[in-house]
Amino acid sequence: MKNLDKKYWVGICPPDDAVEIVAELKQELKAETGWYASVNSKAHITFCEFFDSMGKLELMELYLSDLCMKLEEFSVCLTHTNRLHTAYCLYPDEASKERLIKLMRHFHTHKPFTTETKSIHPHLSIGRPFSEEQLATPQSLIKQRKINIKFM
Secondary structure, three states: OHHHOOEEEEEEOOOHHHHHHHHHHHHHHHHHHOOOOOOOOOOOEEEEEEEOOOOHHHHHHHHHHHHHHHOOOOOEEEEEEEEEOOEEEEEEOHHHHHHHHHHHHHHHHHOOOOOOEEOOOOOEEEEOOOOHHHHHHHHHHOOOOOOOEEEO
């Protein structure tokens, strides 16, 4: 039964210096808009979410361990911001986007079970959910800044 199972997310977490930059953006945004639901979420690019039932967590851990051993390291550069539905996000440059989409598609094609959600649209949320009125704040506060967050 899903409501008794724990929910897990699979994604990429950037290194601490990039996480700190995003945390600072989130706190600055919080100072302008007030508290919002994802203000304390650690920076990440989500691939999927799933509920742990019947050993799914262990299966996913094995899959991820095997996948990571086979992956070639590549650079990710987050360079611009925009909204995504009710969220405000950081987006990768074109080269990073292509590599991330390729990785996400590979991940979803070979993962050991179907997940509740899946993403092949790489982005890193700064804040969500926002109303239409609230979305004006990150657009004016962050959009004009030169964003250049790089990590491997």
